[in-house]
Amino acid sequence: MQGQARQIVLAAACELVAPAGARACYFRAVGGRSRRLELVGYYGRAEPGTVEFVAGTPLGDVAFRLLDTDTDGFYPDLTVQAPPGWITGDHKHRSLIVVPVVTARRQFGLLTVDTEECGALHDQDRELVRLLGELLAAGLNR
Numbered sequence: 183m184q185g186q187a188r189q190i191v192l193a194a195a196c197e198l199v200a201p202a203g204a205r206a207c208y209f210r211a212v213g214g215r216s217r218r219l220e221l222v223g224y225y226g227r228a229e230p231g232t233v234e235f236v237a238g239t240p241l242g243d244v245a246f247r248l249l250d251t252d253t254d255g256f257y258p259d260l261t262v263q264a265p266p267g268w269i270t271g272d273h274k275h276r277s278l279i280v281v282p283v284v285t286a287r288r289q290f291g292l293l294t295v296d297t298e299e300c301g302a303l304h305d306q307d308r309e310l311v312r313l314l315g316e317l318l319a320a321g322l323n324r
Contacts, residue, residue, distance in 0.1 A: 185223075187317075187318060187321030187322065188208050188222070188223045188318060188321075188322075189223060189225065191206075191208070191293070191314050191315075191317060191318040191321070192206040192207070192208060192223055192224060192225035192226075192293075193206075193225050194314055195225070195293065195295050195310075195311055195314050196225050196226040196295070198310060199279075199295055199303070199307045199310050199311055203226075203227060203297055203298050203299065204226045204227070204295060204296070204297045204302075205224060205225070205226035205227040205229075205275070205295070205296055205297075206224065206225050206226055206293065206294065206295045207221055207223070207224040207293070207294045207296075208221070208222055208223045208224070208283070208291060208292070208293055208294075208318070209221055209222070209233075209235060209245075209291045209292045209293075209294070210222045210290065210291040211249065211289050211290060211291045211292075216236065216237070217236075217237035217242075217246065218234070218235055218236045218237065218242065219235035219242075219245055219246075219249075219291055219292055221233075222291075227298075235292075239267065240265075240266035240267040241265060241266060241267035244265040244266060244267075245265075245280070245292060248280055248281075248282055248292065249282045249284065249289055249291070249292060250289075252282050252284055253282070254279070254280065254281045254282075254308055254311075254312055255278070255279070255280035255281075256278075256279055256280075256303070256305065256308045257277065257278040257279075257280075258277055258300070258301050258303055258304065259276065259277065259300040259301055260275065260276050260277065260278055260300070261276060261300060262300075264278075275296035275297060275298055276296075276297065276298055276299060276300040276302075277296065277297045277299060277300055277301060277302045277303040278294065278295070278296045278297075278303070279294065279295045279296075279303055279307060279308045279311045280292055280293075280294045281293050281294075281308070281311050281312045281314075281315040282315060283315045283316075283318050283319045283322070284315075284319055285319050285320070285323050288319075288323065290318070290319055290322045290323075293311060293314060293315040293318060295307070295311050
């Protein structure tokens with residue numbers, strides 16, 4: 183059931199939010215000695231996300247700050263503003279939304295939507311992705 187909920191949310195994030203060429207990814211929080219977020223599902227563009235979120239790295243610290251504070255990340259133009267370490271030669275995306283997938287008692291991970299076009303995502307898209315993240319958290323909390 184959890185896998186189905188994840189795929190439904192990922193599909194909805196692409197189909198309802200973003201134009202053609204979008205990709206939605208779900209990164210599951212993994213604890214232990216090396217806190218990290220690992221990609222466990224994606225929908226949209228053919229290539230999966232290649233970002234690695236590891237605590238203690240600039241990119242990982244930004245991701246865990248969003249998760250720990252239950253805060254959204256919205257970057258309409260990654261060429262102008264991007265989280266540290268996000269843009270490398272491997273990344274084609276240029277617009278990004280990141281939302282935590284959490285409940286009051288549990289952190290599940292992050293839901294991201296990215297596009298290859300600068301400015302393709304808007305604040306109302308962020309609000310919808312936030313709602314989808316909350317729905318995913320409810321589904322995973324069962």
